[in-house]
Amino acid sequence: MDSIYKALCDIVGHEYCSNLPEEIYIYSFDLGTAEPKKPDYVVSPRKVEEIQKIVLLARDKNIPIVPLGGGLSLAGLAVPQKGGIVMDLKRMDSILEVNERARYALIECGVSQGQLISYLKKHHPSLTHSEPGAPPAATIAGNIMIHGQGDLAHPYGFSSDMVLGLEVVLPSGDVIRIGSCALGAGWFTIHPLPDIGLFLGWSGTTGIITKLSIKLFPAKKIRGTGTFVVEDEELIPEIIYKITHTQIPEDIIVYSRAIPPFAKGLHHITVNVAADSEKELEFKQELIWDDTLGEYIKNDLGGYLGFTKDIERPQISKTSDYKKGGGFEYVGGIMPIHTYPQCYRRGREISEKHDIPYTVTARIIGLAHSMMFAWTYAFNRADQETIKKAREALHETDDLVIELGGVIWKPGIYGQRLIMDRLHRETKELMKKIKTLIDPLGIMNPGNWELL
Amino acid sequence: MHGLKFNQDLCCRCNTQACLTECKFIDIDNVTAQKEILKIARGENSFVLHECVTCYACEEYCPYNNHPFYLIVERQEAFGITPQPAPLVKRAINLSIPFRGEPEIKEINGPVINLGAFSQLKNKIKGRLFDGLSIISSDERKMFHYFCQLMYLHYGKISLIKERLPNVISTIAKHKPTEVICFHDECFGAYTSFCNAFGISVPFRPVHLFEYLFNRLLKLRDLIKPLNIKVAYQRPCSSRLCPDKHLYVNRIFELIGAMPVKRQFSDKNALCCGLTIQGQKKEGSRKKALEIQRKNIEDIEISGAEVCVFNCPACFDTLGIKLKERNITPILMSDLCRISIGEISFNDIKMSG
Numbered sequence: 001m002d003s004i005y006k007a008l009c010d011i012v013g014h015e016y017c018s019n020l021p022e023e024i025y026i027y028s029f030d031l032g033t034a035e036p037k038k039p040d041y042v043v044s045p046r047k048v049e050e051i052q053k054i055v056l057l058a059r060d061k062n063i064p065i066v067p068l069g070g071g072l073s074l075a076g077l078a079v080p081q082k083g084g085i086v087m088d089l090k091r092m093d094s095i096l097e098v099n100e101r102a103r104y105a106l107i108e109c110g111v112s113q114g115q116l117i118s119y120l121k122k123h124h125p126s127l128t129h130s131e132p133g134a135p136p137a138a139t140i141a142g143n144i145m146i147h148g149q150g151d152l153a154h155p156y157g158f159s160s161d162m163v164l165g166l167e168v169v170l171p172s173g174d175v176i177r178i179g180s181c182a183l184g185a186g187w188f189t190i191h192p193l194p195d196i197g198l199f200l201g202w203s204g205t206t207g208i209i210t211k212l213s214i215k216l217f218p219a220k221k222i223r224g225t226g227t228f229v230v231e232d233e234e235l236i237p238e239i240i241y242k243i244t245h246t247q248i249p250e251d252i253i254v255y256s257r258a259i260p261p262f263a264k265g266l267h268h269i270t271v272n273v274a275a276d277s278e279k280e281l282e283f284k285q286e287l288i289w290d291d292t293l294g295e296y297i298k299n300d301l302g303g304y305l306g307f308t309k310d311i312e313r314p315q316i317s318k319t320s321d322y323k324k325g326g327g328f329e330y331v332g333g334i335m336p337i338h339t340y341p342q343c344y345r346r347g348r349e350i351s352e353k354h355d356i357p358y359t360v361t362a363r364i365i366g367l368a369h370s371m372m373f374a375w376t377y378a379f380n381r382a383d384q385e386t387i388k389k390a391r392e393a394l395h396e397t398d399d400l401v402i403e404l405g406g407v408i409w410k411p412g413i414y415g416q417r418l419i420m421d422r423l424h425r426e427t428k429e430l431m432k433k434i435k436t437l438i439d440p441l442g443i444m445n446p447g448n449w450e451l452l
Numbered sequence: 453m454h455g456l457k458f459n460q461d462l463c464c465r466c467n468t469q470a471c472l473t474e475c476k477f478i479d480i481d482n483v484t485a486q487k488e489i490l491k492i493a494r495g496e497n498s499f500v501l502h503e504c505v506t507c508y509a510c511e512e513y514c515p516y517n518n519h520p521f522y523l524i525v526e527r528q529e530a531f532g533i534t535p536q537p538a539p540l541v542k543r544a545i546n547l548s549i550p551f552r553g554e555p556e557i558k559e560i561n562g563p564v565i566n567l568g569a570f571s572q573l574k575n576k577i578k579g580r581l582f583d584g585l586s587i588i589s590s591d592e593r594k595m596f597h598y599f600c601q602l603m604y605l606h607y608g609k610i611s612l613i614k615e616r617l618p619n620v621i622s623t624i625a626k627h628k629p630t631e632v633i634c635f636h637d638e639c640f641g642a643y644t645s646f647c648n649a650f651g652i653s654v655p656f657r658p659v660h661l662f663e664y665l666f667n668r669l670l671k672l673r674d675l676i677k678p679l680n681i682k683v684a685y686q687r688p689c690s691s692r693l694c695p696d697k698h699l700y701v702n703r704i705f706e707l708i709g710a711m712p713v714k715r716q717f718s719d720k721n722a723l724c725c726g727l728t729i730q731g732q733k734k735e736g737s738r739k740k741a742l743e744i745q746r747k748n749i750e751d752i753e754i755s756g757a758e759v760c761v762f763n764c765p766a767c768f769d770t771l772g773i774k775l776k777e778r779n780i781t782p783i784l785m786s787d788l789c790r791i792s793i794g795e796i797s798f799n800d801i802k803m804s805g
Contacts, residue, residue: 229539262547266539282742289738296537297733303540304731304738309773 004061008043008085011053016044016091027068027086032329033379033391034076034412039066039086046091048167048175048210055208056173058085058443066445067204069142070112072134074329075412077146077203081447089139092210098124099188103216104164105129106187109141109209116140120219128152128219130159141209146410147201149363149372151251151272151311152217154244157366159214160200164190167211168199171439179213187213198434203410204445206438220274222281223250226307228269228293233341235301236267236362240337242292243271244368248284250274252364254371256344258357267344272311325380327387330359331394332409333401335373337364346400347375354393372409375400416449454614454650458523460493462516471510471520476723478503489520492527500524501533505732506606507724508692511645519649521605521692528608537733541607548601548616552593557626560586563659564629568639570765571595576786577635579795580675581668588627597623600642602690606728614650617642621654631657633664637763641693661763662700665789669707675793678709683788684757684780685712686748686771687722688764701761704785708792713755723748725767745774753778759798761785 008017018024019041029036040063045051058065064084071078080086092110098120099105105116105127114136120127130150132143143150148159156162165179165187176182178197179190190197199207230239236254243252251272257263271288275281289304296302335343344360351358359376375397379390398415401408402422408415420428432451435442469485472478478500480488488498504524511521528534534541548569564586565577571592577585589598600620601613621643624632634640643658669676685701698719705712717723725748726741734740749771752760759781762768772782783801790796 229543231539231542259551260547261549261551262543264546266543266546286739290736294735297737298735300538300733303537303543303733305540305543306727306730306770 004057004063004085005041007057008041008054011050011057012043012045016046018042027088028079030071030074030076030079031327032074032076032412033327033387033394034079037079037081038083039080040083041085042088043085044088044091048169051087051169051208051210052173052175054085054087055169055171059171059173059441062441062443064446065208065443067208069110069139069145070135070137072138073142073146073410075410075415077410077412077448078445081413081445084443084446087208089141089208095119096211097187098127098216099186100124100127102186102188103127103218104188104213105216106165106211106213107140108211109139111140112136113138113140113143120216124216126219127216129214129216130156130162132159140214141212144212144214145200145202145204145209148410149365153363153365153372154249154252154367155247156215156217157369161366162215163200163212164188164215165211165213166190166197166199166209168207168209170207171441171444175210176207181213198438203448205435205449206444221276222278222309223272223274223311224281224307224309225311226271226273226285226289227305228271228289228296228302229305230267230269230296230302231265232301233267233344235296236269236340236344237338239269239293239296239302240340240364240368240371243269243288244364246284246287246292247367248273248288253361254340254364255359255361257359258351259359268305273307325382325386327379327381327390328376329379329390329394330374330376331397331401331415332372332374333397333404333406334365334370334409335362335401335404335406337368337371339404339406340371340373342404343373343375343400346404347397350375350393350396350400351377354389356390356393373406413447420449420451454652456519456522456526457649457651458493458519459516460490462518463489463493463520466516468515470513470515472500474513474720475507475510476721477505477507492523495527495530497531498527501528501531502734504528504535505724505729506535506689507728508605508689509720509722510692512692512695512720522610522646522649525605525608525610529610532608534608535728535732535734536607537731540731541609544603544607545609545612548596548599548603550594550596555589555591555594555597555623557623558586559626559628560588561628561630562586563631563633564588564624564627565633565635565661566598566624566639567595567635569595569599570635573635573765573784576784579790580672580793581665581786581789581795585633586627588624588629600636600639602638602642602646613642613646614652617647618652621647621652621656625655629656631659633659633661635661636690636765637661637688637694637697638690640697641690645693660694660697660700662704662785663697665786666700666704666707669704669789669792672793673707676708677792677794679788679792680709681711681759682713682755682757683710684715684752684755684760685718686725686760686762686764686767687718688762688767689724689728691722691763701785704789708789710759710761710788710792713752713757715751715755715757717748717751723751725764725770727766727770745771749774749778749780752780759783759788761788 028038068078092108097106130152132150165181377390379386472485567589730741
């Protein structure tokens with residue numbers, strides 16, 4: 001028997017380790033357009049100690065190790081570029097603590113979005129987290145690792161801005177803690193110690209996050225979505241500026257898409273509003289729809305489409321149904337709001353060039369400090385030609401993000417290279433030093449952020 | 453293009469001016485009303501064209517069936533007076549463009565039920581009430597081939613209806629139906645009132661859902677267990693196009709032992725659900741819609757209704773949650789009928805949300 005396989009089985013048990021072709025195959029790709037790459041082993045640990053042992057084994061044998069959460073980034077970030085061990089972390093799924101008064105949750109890295117939502121609903125209905133609108137199987141840690149954004153991004157920023165503490169297994173096998181938890185205190189703050197945040201946005205190339213504490217927020221009794229529609233994309237930056245000035249919405253999304261036809265050439269601004277009473281709700285609605293946006297209605301430039309008392313999550317994945325074969329991938333750019341008109345127009349051009357119905361979506365982050373602008377491309381999974389077209393469109397869009405002065409969000413390999421080519425030289429040098437210091441053998445998710 | 457059958461002489465001879473004086477949304481006396489409707493008839497601008505909230509009710513109020521509402525919408529379009537802001541008009545125009553290929557045409561040679569643009573409600577067409585009926589427009593991706601287009605009366609775009617409706621009629625006719633039961637008042641109004649008014653031929657027999665349900669219930673009479681509940685009915689705007697079919701509401705209630713409550717805002721005095729008003733261009737429209745909804749729902753609550761019955765899914769969506777918050781169960785008429793013959797229960801309705 002393969003000695004590495006045997007060693008992995010000794011650590012986690014036979015049930016949670018595999019090198020069988022049919023299981024290796026499943027872990028060789030994600031749902032996007034990234035080229036499949038097969039791992040040699042798949043392992044699913046349950047304890048931090050098991051993760052430590054696996055890391056030490058990988059270091060000893062000098063083989064790659066790729067941490068995997070929900071596997072839903074679509075950017076190929078957990079596709080094992082150089083083989084090795086894929087470490088599926090879904091079994092690390094305990095919710096360890098919810099501190100109601102300090103409004104935080106301490107969870108293991110495999111806890112999924114759906115799991116936390118239902119747990120909070122059942123046990124702490126007055127608390128919520130910033131939920132990204134991804135499939136329920138997406139993990140909290142995965143979303144935070146990639147600097148995701150959720151439905152409280154408007155007031156509170158990126159999901160990674162909501163981290164209050166981390167536990168990480170380093171490539172050395174050491175377990176470290178960051179934040180107040182490092183003092184043996186509660187997991188309530190990541191400040192004010194010296195900043196050693198070296199693990200977010202690194203795509204698992206510097207360590208494996210095993211526990212994290214995240215901020216929770218008040219869950220109001222009523223949550224709903226109102227929609228405002230405009231045709232002129234040039235109006236979007238000023239409208240967003242005005243809406244965000246009210247500091248009322250929980251979430252603001254702008255979308256436009258070729259299919260279904262109602263959305264073509266129009267910009268739907270959806271605004272989530274929450275309240276504890278009808279009185280509070282109407283007060284907030286009046287400020288947004290009447291006082292702030294009334295002038296656009298009066299001038300025939302915008303229209304109020306209504307308010308529904310439920311939250312419709314961003315449904316980018318619906319795009320996958322536009323073409324036969326159900327595939328889609330998107331480039332997300334973290335962009336200044338003023339670039340919305342260009343993002344929209346140029347995105348349409350790229351889509352039309354590649355014969356893909358256009359879909360663009362923007363989520364406002366942190367009182368309009370930036371937005372995540374997503375250009376989505378649908379393809380047929382069974383048709384290599386459409387996958388190729390989508391891949392080309394994605395690469396052109398990566399270029400566009402840079403051209404328009406944005407930053408590619410959760411970049412795949414192509415996007416990472418674009419970023420590294422343009423990184424400030426000294427910044428890149430520091431990143432290299434950090435990476436070399438932490439992972440001298442380069443065993444952590446190699447192929448990603450390859451600076452050397 | 454199909455012209456409206458409108459007789460100006462009837463308005464000159466009319467001594468009621470009911471089309472405008474009975475309007476719930478415009479305050480107008482008889483003298484002004486006659487002056488304004490004649491201005492509209494002559495093709496002149498009128499404040500009525502700007503004030504109209506497009507509730508359709510004047511179609512019913514007119515004692516001569518002279519189509520004042522269709523005339524108003526024609527004139528709104530001619531003057532470029534769209535009640536809704538331009539982006540919402542564009543959205544609405546795009547909304548019903550079919551985009552997922554052609555419908556699959558099967559010749560039925562029997563009765564069909566047309567869901568129009570409500571294919572998502574196909575699971576409502578179940579049980580003995582609908583035995584022997586084929587569903588057309590059961591595919592959400594292709595439902596706009598079956599959409600009657602009458603919605604554009606709310607958008608000052610009557611020409612779009614005249615342009616698109618003949619194609620829709622042709623698609624339905626290809627199924628070779630012996631009769632077409634219209635799931636929604638609006639479709640029935642389109643194939644009867646609107647097509648008659650504009651001389652558009654309809655090569656099939658449209659049947660109103662309530663008339664159909666009533667006749668089916670008569671055949672299933674032995675199964676009916678009186679509901680003994682107090683019910684209110686939310687009359688949709690398009691019911692004004694076929695007021696003779698509105699009678700079936702109370703006939704059905706009587707047959708299934710539902711007790712209609714006495715209300716201020718029912719029948720001719722029914723209030724709009726507010727959906728179309730909330731987005732209108734006129735300042736204060738959102739608040740106006742909320743106020744109408746408040747009055748309407750309070751009226752239902754005061755009347756003691758336990759259940760509010762709907763024909764229109766859009767009214768249902770608009771008022772349903774607000775009614776539930778007051779412990780009044782919103783329900784489609786077809787579901788209420790199914791409860792009466794023991795196929796489903798109120799709990800099923802409550803659980804299904």
